[in-house]
Amino acid sequence: MKDKGPRGKLIVFEGTDGTGKSTQLKLLGSYLEKQGYPVVATREPTNGSYGRQIRNLYVNRHQYSREEELELFLADRREHVHNLLQPCLQQGKIILCDRYYFSTAAYQGALGLNPETILEQNSFAPEPDLVLLFQAPLEVSMKRITCGRGDTLNNFEQLEFLEKVAAIFASIHRPYIRRIDASGSIETVRRQVVDSVTPLLSLPSAVPYGMSICP
Numbered sequence: 172m173k174d175k176g177p178r179g180k181l182i183v184f185e186g187t188d189g190t191g192k193s194t195q196l197k198l199l200g201s202y203l204e205k206q207g208y209p210v211v212a213t214r215e216p217t218n219g220s221y222g223r224q225i226r227n228l229y230v231n232r233h234q235y236s237r238e239e240e241l242e243l244f245l246a247d248r249r250e251h252v253h254n255l256l257q258p259c260l261q262q263g264k265i266i267l268c269d270r271y272y273f274s275t276a277a278y279q280g281a282l283g284l285n286p287e288t289i290l291e292q293n294s295f296a297p298e299p300d301l302v303l304l305f306q307a308p309l310e311v312s313m314k315r316i317t318c319g320r321g322d323t324l325n326n327f328e329q330l331e332f333l334e335k336v337a338a339i340f341a342s343i344h345r346p347y348i349r350r351i352d353a354s355g356s357i358e359t360v361r362r363q364v365v366d367s368v369t370p371l372l373s374l375p376s377a378v379p380y381g382m383s384i385c386p
């Protein structure tokens with residue numbers, strides 16, 4: 172078993188695009204801060220050098236092979252683990268992370284790479300305490316992207332591709348994964364999120380002691 176080390180909590184938000192996970196991450200962050208918990212919100216791809224290269228993939232995905240694309244996500248995650256996730260966990264923070272290695276398994280898996288192998292390639296990354304997996308019919312999430320955000324779909328968001336992504340997400344089973352029905356209202360989904368997080372925070376290692384800034 173992987174050594175979890177002395178730690179805070181790592182709560183990961185996963186799901187296909189348009190399921191509302193980023194909105195819910197913000198809501199949970201404010202809620203926990205109000206309760207006095209030391210919260211750090213972060214996301215992948217990060218804003219680091221690899222993360223910036225990854226964002227270029229949105230514009231021209233064909234510049235990299237799928238293997239090179241996977242390498243970029245892994246490199247970005249190594250940097251994230253080293254610079255932020257590990258230090259914050261050691262400081263007892265509650266990290267809310269928008270996407271993590273389940274996205275790599277699902278998205279790069281949807282390109283034809285093996286999702287299980289991808290999960291193994293991420294063994295350097297700390298295992299989350301909780302994964303909130305947002306699930307909604309693709310028609311709902313697509314509408315949120317194109318109507319709600321006023322965006323057009325990028326390379327990662329094409330329907331056929333996202334069906335594969337959703338199928339891989341659905342096939343991943345871990346004891347710490349909670350499936351969130353993301354098709355309802357923001358408030359309905361928020362309640363499911365809070366209900367899923369509450370048992371985790373009554374554990375003794377997550378004692379509230381006010382917010383602080385992470386390196």
Ligand code: TYD
Nearest residue numbers: 188215216244270271274275278279327328
């Ligand atoms: P997203 O959370 O949508 O970021 P933004 O709000 O900046 O657009 O993530 C960007 C895309 O990256 C998303 O469609 C999923 C994809 N992705 C992968 O393909 N593999 C990964 O490992 C991660 C973390 C994200």
